[in-house]
Amino acid sequence: MSYATRLDAALNRRQWMGWTAGGLAAALLPRTGRGAITGKKVVVVGAGMAGMTAAKYLRLWGGSGLQVTLVEPETLYTSNIMSNLVLNGSRSVGSLRYARDTLASKYGVQRVTGSVAALNAGARSVTLADGTSLAYDRLVLAPGVSFDEAYGLTQTDYDTRTPHAWRAGAQTTLLRNQLVAMRNGDTFVMSIPKAPYRCPPGPYERACVVADYLKKAKGSNCKVLVLDENPVIQAERHTFEQAFGQIHAGVIRYEAGVSGLRIDAASRQLSYLDAVLAPHTVQAQAVNPIPPHRAQGSAPGGWLARAGLNNSADGRWAVVDVLSYESTALPGSGIHVIGDAASCGLPKAGHVANQEAKICADAIVRLLQNGQPDPQPVANSACYSPITASTASWLTATYQYDPAERKMKPAIAGGKTLVNGVPATAIESATIDGDNFKNMGTWFRTLMSDTLG
Ligand SMILES: Cc1cc2nc3c(=O)[nH]c(=O)nc-3n(C[C@H](O)[C@H](O)[C@H](O)COP(=O)(O)OP(=O)(O)OC[C@H]3O[C@@H](n4cnc5c(N)ncnc54)[C@H](O)[C@@H]3O)c2cc1C
Structure with missing residues (x-):
């Protein structure tokens, strides 16, 4: 994954905004000239970033003869993207909540409130927790992730004492309240699980936002200790080295290669081994462990696991064919997996989930018209x-299909090769500044509008 690729040359901001918008808009083009689809059913499970986009574009490209049913237990979608800004008080969780009404009213997606509890691949049906059964010709699974009970903590600890807040909602508010209660000289500790995890730059971004808030609101004696189980910073390395070493120097202490983390939720005391296995004990006032995660339903006995779809080597993710996002565990079954639950060589991120959903929707429409998936998909991230509360950095990458390895790969670096008109390289912003912060708002609104508007 190329998140850590450095910026070699400064980039014109207008070019960058154009590429980003282009990356979302390119997929708006109708894909096939084949006949209309009639009498076919697609069930989409999970109405997050991936599932909402897939449902919308299946109807846009598949037409009104394609019945699309979207299954989701939650009434509103709460965006994880931007949720770190709840921690410094510049946004509220309420401002990140989205109704999904347009998917039904504008695109004709049928919505079902409920949770999938079982799959019957042979009969091509899913069973919901209330016993309802839904039949499909094609099934799209976009259930996101669940979080392990790790470091001696339980799900109740995450909900009440040591929030991970890695799914935005009540835990985000709890963490915000814990930060507000801190005093000058207090210590905030956060941990980062081994990759792959959701949003590679997200934890480092959170460390910066929290450090900035504590400095300004509580005083410069506060400390932010970042315990990373990875050997190096996983994304935007150049940016975060600068942020940790200069902008937030003296407040953030970053430790890579940490292991053996144990946390006592009641006392907020924790212990760990550093990269050379030396033991440490820390007394914190707020603890924010981001636990290892996995595809929702992939834990032993879970609905995804019972269907045999968690076929990555570690049993945590659903491996897919990146031309169609069909599961490689059950080829020909018509079961597709997209978003954070999938293992496909792309980073686990909302923008990427939107892209995967479009490639998958396009492939399904083609397959239902007796065609083949696009042999050369391109995605951008x-x-x-x-x-800080008013500055930001950015990162973008383009991925293209490598037929030799049957994988999505970062497009060739160098800036000269074009993939569908997009510069073929991964690029990190040259500066951390207020313009980037403003553009962040535009990017977020555009992404959410493309996903569910
Ligand atoms: C703090 C933070 C900041 C982030 N910032 C960014 C960013 O700047 N840019 C970016 O691109 N990404 C960012 N991300 C990552 C992004 O939020 C995720 O990658 C994205 O939400 C993944 O989309 P998804 O559809 O796979 O999962 P989700 O958006 O989590 O949606 C999954 C949905 O499935 C539903 N579901 C689960 N199980 C079932 C079931 N059994 N039946 C029916 N429905 C079910 C859930 O209720 C949920 O609505 C960030 C994440 C965090 C935590």
Whole structure:
């Protein structure tokens, strides 16, 4: 994954905004000239970034003869993107909540409130927790992730004492309240699980936002200790080295290669081994462990696991064919997996989930018309990271299909090769500044509008 690729040359801001918008808009083009689809059913499970986009574009490209049913237990969608800004008080969780009404009223997606509890691949049906059964010709699974009970903590600890807040909602508010209660000289500790995890730059961004808030609101004696189980910073390395070493120097202490983390939720005391296995004990006032995560339903006995779809080597993710996002565990079954639950060589991110959903929707429409998936899919990824309450950095990458390895790969670096008119390289912003912060708002609104508007 190329998130850590450095910026070699400064980039014109207008070019960048054009590429980002282009990356979302390119997929708006109708894909096939084949006949209309009639009498076919697609069920989409999970109405997050991936599932909402897939449902919308299946109807846009598949037409009104394609019945699309979207299954989701939550009434409103709460965006994880931008949720780190709840921690410094510049946004509320309420401002990140989205109704999904347009998917039904404008695009004709049928919505079902409920949770999938079982799959019957042979009969091509899913069973919901209330016993309802839904039949499909094609099934799209976009259930996101669940979080392990790790470091001696339980799900109740995450909900009440040591929030991970890695799914935006009540835990985000709890963490915000814990920060507000801190005093000058207090210590905030956060941990980062081994990759792959959701939003590679997200934890480092959070460290910066929290450090900036504590300095300004509580005083410069506060400390932010970042315990990373990875050997190096996983994304925007250049940006975060600058942020940790200069902008937030003296407040953030970053430790890579940490292991053996144990946390006592009641006392907020924790212990760990550093990169050379030396033991440490820390007394914190707020603890924010981001636990290892996995595809929702992939834990032993879970609905995804019972269907045999968690076929990555570690059993945590659903491996897919990146031309169609069909599961490689059950080829020919008509079951597709997209978003953070999938293992496909792309980073786990909302912008990427939107892209995967479009490639998958396009492939399904083609397959239902007796065609074949696009043999040369291209995806792009964009991400902004707030570094303070008013400045941000950004990162973008383009991915293209490599037929030799049957994988999506970062497009060739160098800036000269074009993939569908997009510069073929991964690029990190040259500066951390207020313009980037403003553009972040535009990017976010555009992404959400493309996903569910
Ligand atoms: C703090 C933070 C900041 C982030 N910032 C960025 C960013 O700047 N840019 C970016 O691109 N990404 C960012 N991300 C990552 C992004 O939020 C995720 O990658 C994205 O939400 C993944 O989309 P998804 O559809 O796979 O999962 P989700 O958006 O989590 O949606 C999954 C949905 O499935 C539903 N579901 C689960 N199980 C079932 C079931 N059994 N039946 C029916 N429905 C079910 C859930 O209720 C949920 O609505 C950030 C994440 C965090 C935590």
